[in-house]
Amino acid sequence: MEIWKETQLRKLAVESNVETAYRIALNFFNSMGYEYCAFSTTAHLAGQRFDSVNLNNYPHDWNTEYEKNHYSSIDPIVAHCHHSILPIVWDSKTFAKAPALWHALEEQGLQHGWSQPARDPNGQSVSMLSMARSHCQISAFELYEHLGYAVFISHALHSLAMQRLCNQHPQCVNVTHxxxxxxxxxxxxxxxxxxxxxxxxxxxxxxxxxxxxxxxxxxxxxxxxxxxxxxxxxxxxx
Missing domain, CATH: 1.10.10.10 (Winged helix-like DNA-binding domain superfamily/Winged helix DNA-binding domain)
Incomplete structure (x- = not known):
C-alpha cells in the first residue's frame, strides 16, 4: 500500500468525529480520481425512519433537485444498499426502471460512480458510501482495486455515524448492538x-x-x- 493511503486510513481509523472522518475520506477518494464522495446513514427505531447523517460534496443544485423530486424513493442505488452488502456500479442498466433519475445524473455529470453499503448485523441501520466523477466509466478492475478501501472506510464512517445517532437518541443504542x-x-x-x-x-x-x-x-x-x-x-x- 502506498504510504499516503496508509497514513490517511490510519488517521481515519482513530478519528472520533464523523464529519472530520468524512473529510478524510473525501480527500482520500479525490486523490484516487473521484470528484465526488457521499456518505449517508439511515436508521430505524420503533418503526420510525430517520436519517442520522448525510454528507457529500455534490453540486448544491443536485442536492436540491434530488430532495425536491423525492428521488430517494425511486433510487435503485438506495434500494440495493438496503438489501445487500455488495458494491454496485452506476450505469444505465442499474437505472433502467428510473430513467428520469439517470438522465438527471447525466446532466449533473454524476453518472460515473459506484456505492458500497455498510450495515448492522440486524439490519436496523444502513449506510451508503458513494464515489463519483464526471468522466470515465468505472471498470471492473478499478472497482475491485478500490473495493477494500471503500469497505474499510464505509464501516468506519458507519460506526461513527451510529455513535453520533445514539448520543442524540439514547433509546436507539441497544437497537443497533x-x-x-x-x-x-x-x-x-x-x-x-x-x-x-x-x-x-x-x-x-x-x-x-x-x-x-x-x-x-x-x-x-x-x-x-x-x-x-x-x-x-x-x-x-x-
Missing part, C-alpha cells in the same frame, strides 16, 4: 420457550443461552427477560 444470536434467543423466548428449550433448539448449553439473555437485558436497559422481549418486539428486532 444486539448480536444475531441474542436476537435469536429473544425470538424463541417470545415464543414461550425456556432456556432449556432454546438450548436444545440452538444446540447450545443452557448456560450460554442464559448468558445471551443477560447480555440482552443489559444492552436493552431493562430488568428482566420479559421486558427485554417486549422492548425488542417494540423496536421491531424480533
Amino acid at each position: 444486539l448480536s444475531p444470536r441474542e436476537i435469536e434467543v429473544l425470538r424463541w423466548s417470545a415464543d414461550g420457550k425456556t432456556a432449556s428449550d432454546i438450548a436444545t433448539i440452538l444446540n447450545l448449553s443452557e448456560r450460554t443461552v442464559n448468558f445471551h439473555v443477560s447480555s440482552s437485558i443489559r444492552k436493552l436497559g431493562v430488568s428482566n427477560k420479559i421486558s427485554a422481549v417486549v422492548k425488542a418486539a417494540r423496536s421491531r428486532m424480533i
Whole structure:
C-alpha cells in the first residue's frame, strides 16, 4: 500500500468525529480520481425512519433537485444498499426502471460512480458510501482495486455515524448492538420457550443461552427477560 493511503486510513481509523472522518475520506477518494464522495446513514427505531447523517460534496443544485423530486424513493442505488452488502456500479442498466433519475445524473455529470453499503448485523441501520466523477466509466478492475478501501472506510464512517445517532437518541443504542444470536434467543423466548428449550433448539448449553439473555437485558436497559422481549418486539428486532 502506498504510504499516503496508509497514513490517511490510519488517521481515519482513530478519528472520533464523523464529519472530520468524512473529510478524510473525501480527500482520500479525490486523490484516487473521484470528484465526488457521499456518505449517508439511515436508521430505524420503533418503526420510525430517520436519517442520522448525510454528507457529500455534490453540486448544491443536485442536492436540491434530488430532495425536491423525492428521488430517494425511486433510487435503485438506495434500494440495493438496503438489501445487500455488495458494491454496485452506476450505469444505465442499474437505472433502467428510473430513467428520469439517470438522465438527471447525466446532466449533473454524476453518472460515473459506484456505492458500497455498510450495515448492522440486524439490519436496523444502513449506510451508503458513494464515489463519483464526471468522466470515465468505472471498470471492473478499478472497482475491485478500490473495493477494500471503500469497505474499510464505509464501516468506519458507519460506526461513527451510529455513535453520533445514539448520543442524540439514547433509546436507539441497544437497537443497533444486539448480536444475531441474542436476537435469536429473544425470538424463541417470545415464543414461550425456556432456556432449556432454546438450548436444545440452538444446540447450545443452557448456560450460554442464559448468558445471551443477560447480555440482552443489559444492552436493552431493562430488568428482566420479559421486558427485554417486549422492548425488542417494540423496536421491531424480533
